[in-house]
Amino acid sequence: MADLDFETRLERMFAQPPAFADADVFARRVESRLDRSWTLRRWAIGAAGLVGGVVATGQVVGSNLSERMQGFGAETMADLTNSARGFAPELKALSVLPVGTEVLWMGAALAVMAIALVATRMLEEL
Amino acid sequence: MGATSSPRTPASLHDVELAALSAAGDRQAFGELVRRHGSAVRGLLRRMGADPATADDVAQDAFLAAFERIAEFRGEGAFAGWVKKIAARLYLRRFRKGVKLDLSAEPETEPEPSHEAASNRRIDLDEALKVLSPNERICVSLCYGGGLSHAEAAEALNAPLGTVKSHVKRGLDKLRERLAAPTDKTGERVHG
Numbered sequence: 380m381a382d383l384d385f386e387t388r389l390e391r392m393f394a395q396p397p398a399f400a401d402a403d404v405f406a407r408r409v410e411s412r413l414d415r416s417w418t419l420r421r422w423a424i425g426a427a428g429l430v431g432g433v434v435a436t437g438q439v440v441g442s443n444l445s446e447r448m449q450g451f452g453a454e455t456m457a458d459l460t461n462s463a464r465g466f467a468p469e470l471k472a473l474s475v476l477p478v479g480t481e482v483l484w485m486g487a488a489l490a491v492m493a494i495a496l497v498a499t500r501m502l503e504e505l
Numbered sequence: 506m507g508a509t510s511s512p513r514t515p516a517s518l519h520d521v522e523l524a525a526l527s528a529a530g531d532r533q534a535f536g537e538l539v540r541r542h543g544s545a546v547r548g549l550l551r552r553m554g555a556d557p558a559t560a561d562d563v564a565q566d567a568f569l570a571a572f573e574r575i576a577e578f579r580g581e582g583a584f585a586g587w588v589k590k591i592a593a594r595l596y597l598r599r600f601r602k603g604v605k606l607d608l609s610a611e612p613e614t615e616p617e618p619s620h621e622a623a624s625n626r627r628i629d630l631d632e633a634l635k636v637l638s639p640n641e642r643i644c645v646s647l648c649y650g651g652g653l654s655h656a657e658a659a660e661a662l663n664a665p666l667g668t669v670k671s672h673v674k675r676g677l678d679k680l681r682e683r684l685a686a687p688t689d690k691t692g693e694r695v696h697g
Contacts, residue, residue, distance in 0.1 A: 395630075
């Protein structure tokens with residue numbers, strides 16, 4: 380019991396910090412080191428972003444992306460036109476249905492939302 | 506009766522609130538934590554045996570490390586205790602680099618203070634710790650000042666648990682004797 384009392388007393392003594400005349404100076408030193416490292420970090424992040432941006436721009440310019448996009452755009456437009464022609468009879472058949480075009484658009488929107496929901500859930504599962 | 510909500514200054518906030526603000530990048534809030542607990546951390550390091558310059562240096566490093574890891578502080582314990590543990594571990598790492606810490610060494614025999622000297626002045630903790638050997642001092646300070654358990658201290662010191670326990674016990678015995686209430690020449694206890 381006496382041991383426990385002494386240990387408690389010792390813990391209390393350790394918990395009482397000695398008074399330092401330069402306590403404020405110490406705090407300011409820590410703050411200034413904190414500011415320095417913060418500034419350094421901001422510069423490092425900025426420099427890394429700049430280097431990354433330059434490298435990415437170089438890659439884009441070097442890979443003739445704009446020419447490829449133009450070629451890709453022309454091919455895609457031709458494919459879409461052909462597909463639309465193929466769908467034309469089916470679209471005409473839809474107009475025979477006893478529902479308005481608004482309902483069809485709403486159905487399409489709901490289908491897109493359902494697909495997005497399923498995709499989100501699948502990503503969460505992964 | 507309308508309560509006016511005055512802007513709260515960092516000095517009026519609790520440690521946990523300041524830590525939360527610091528975690529969001531508020532360096533002013535962290536500065537307040539340093540102001541509040543800087544002396545406790547510096548004091549612990551000096552009590553562990555660090556010279557003043559090293560103690561201040563390690564204490565600064567400990568606070569910077571604490572700022573980096575402030576999100577880990579959830580307020581379950583006292584902020585001061587959390588930083589003290591960081592500081593104690595940093596000091597031990599630095600101490601081991603500079604000095605070979607031989608915890609298996611036999612305890613050094615310290616000159617016993619004369620009974621008269623002990624009885625004539627009230628001895629504080631910092632004075633009393635000087636009687637301990639470096640090993641005893643580190644072990645006692647880690648466990649009673651740094652808030653480490655014996656097992657944690659053994660791990661931090663990379664020493665067997667039994668060795669740490671025996672250093673703590675020897676240190677406590679010396680401190681108990683040294684910190685006993687001073688007596689006057691007739692052997693009566695002096696109060697106050």
